[in-house]
Amino acid sequence: MKATREVQEKLLALQQLDSDLIQIKHKMSTLPIARQFDEVSKELAAKQDLLVAAQTERDDIKHELSRAEVDVEQVVSRIERDEKRLSSGQGSPKELEQLQHEMGSLGKRRAELEEVELEIMVRIEGVDSRIKELDEECKNLEAQVSDLKAKKEDELSSLESSVKSTTEARAELAPKIDSELLALYEKVRASGDGIGAAKLVGNQCMGCHLTMNAAELTRVKALADDEVVRCEECRRILIRLD
Ligand SMILES: [Zn+2]
Structure with a gap:
């Protein structure tokens, strides 16, 4: 699957909004x-x-x-x-x-x-x-x-007003992401504790916090910018920011 770097960054922003929503709702119930x-x-x-x-x-x-x-x-x-x-x-x-x-x-x-x-x-x-x-x-x-x-x-x-504004921001952002990528994100998110996309920081996936070996990291880094990468461990969408 392909997605421009810009769209991948938007997906990460969407993830942030979704995580915020989970956090706010948790706060409301506790x-x-x-x-x-x-x-x-x-x-x-x-x-x-x-x-x-x-x-x-x-x-x-x-x-x-x-x-x-x-x-x-x-x-x-x-x-x-x-x-x-x-x-x-x-x-x-x-x-x-x-x-x-x-x-x-x-x-x-x-x-x-x-x-x-x-x-x-x-x-x-x-x-x-x-x-x-x-x-x-x-x-x-x-x-x-x-x-x-x-x-x-x-x-x-x-x-509740935080939920409302975050939901509105999400509704505005989601259509800017390719529907195929969005569908994959939703699928992974549903089975991944609410996290469908995570940053790759150094050699570590911020979704599962596991590190990839040198060979895997070299392979991932060599992939084109618009290549959608998945974490081998948790299957989450990995966003390479550098
Ligand atoms: Zn992972």
Whole structure:
């Protein structure tokens, strides 16, 4: 295959654009800011789960408190009823004595129930402060997530515009290369880690980095400038620049 030196140089420039595209796309898929965004998003989701769990726990304890309040109210109303009966002075001395005894027990029961109520209230306070803490942590993480999201989108859009301009440059350059050579380049590139054409520097192919022996180098150097040379080792198109 033949191609002028000028066209071979264009092929090398095309290779550079293709390598740039691979690099930019790799960068886009491995952005540190994107990883950071994912990590903080996960942290936020975990905190939000904890917050929901704490809020559910608070609702449950609130129900417990309502039940405890009802228990206290019931005892209080029995005490009030007994007090009324006692102050009315009606009933036999034995009945009045029983009433006083019952009031004593009810008083103890009331104190116990109020103790329970207080414990529940202390638990609510504990959950409340946990909710407040989690809520603040969530808000803080939400701010971080939205900041990271904006930065990530900025970086991505700048890389996207690099992809766009490189793709445009490629579209402009590719038609200037003979279609047969271009087809060979694409074929080799597809099977050669994205590299279809490489420089020959000294006796080394910059595609596979292997060196050719003296006899091979002499043969290659003796070939006409417009002869398309392939690396014997990696089959890539070798561009001789000197
Ligand atoms: Zn090679």
